[in-house]
Amino acid sequence: MAESKNIFRQFPPLSLVTEILGMLGLSKCPPFIFQRDEICLDQSIEIAALLEAYYIPCKAIQFLSYTDKKRWVTVLRHILKCHGWIITSKETTRDKKKAIIYSVERTTETINGPIQISFD
Numbered sequence: 001m002a003e004s005k006n007i008f009r010q011f012p013p014l015s016l017v018t019e020i021l022g023m024l025g026l027s028k029c030p031p032f033i034f035q036r037d038e039i040c041l042d043q044s045i046e047i048a049a050l051l052e053a054y055y056i057p058c059k060a061i062q063f064l065s066y067t068d069k070k071r072w073v074t075v076l077r078h079i080l081k082c083h084g085w086i087i088t089s090k091e092t093t094r095d096k097k098k099a100i101i102y103s104v105e106r107t108t109e110t111i112n113g114p115i116q117i118s119f120d
Contacts (some may be wrong), residue, residue, distance in 0.1 A: 007059040011082040012051065020047050020079065024072060030085050030104040036069045044072070052073065073102060080104060 009031065012020075018028045025040035048064040063075055066116070077087045079104065086107045089100050 005050065007056060007063075008054050008082070009056055010054060011053045011107050012079050014083050016050065017083060020050065021076075023047055024076075030080070031106065033103045035099055035101060036073060039069045039072050041067070041072070048112055051079070063100060081107075 001069070017055055018095045022028045023040075025038060027036050030055050044067045048067060052060045052064055063071065063078070073087065080087060085104055088103050088105060090103070092099050
């Protein structure tokens with residue numbers, strides 16, 4: 001979480017994150033899996049404009065000025081991490097072609113109720 005805190009002015013709200021997932025042609029409800037080829041770049045300029053207000057200026061230039069599918073996976077890692085989700089990748093081979101499968105998963109389980117730690 002510390003890395004994400006250093007690149008954002010404030011965290012993008014979850015509603016914006018789900019909207020961005022939909023605009024990129026991915027499932028709006030994690031957990032899910034996808035491949036880089038499934039990302040739709042038709043609205044990438046609009047998405048970059050939405051996210052620019054949340055990134056600190058130097059990081060906005062670094063991550064949002066030139067966007068390809070690989071860069072969008074990185075941006076998705078950033079915005080999902082703020083809400084307790086991570087993207088893991090796994091390389092697979094099918095018909096002698098390499099492919100990377102990305103999986104969006106929950107990082108931690110939420111704990112309900114107070115936690116008490118004692119060192120007796």
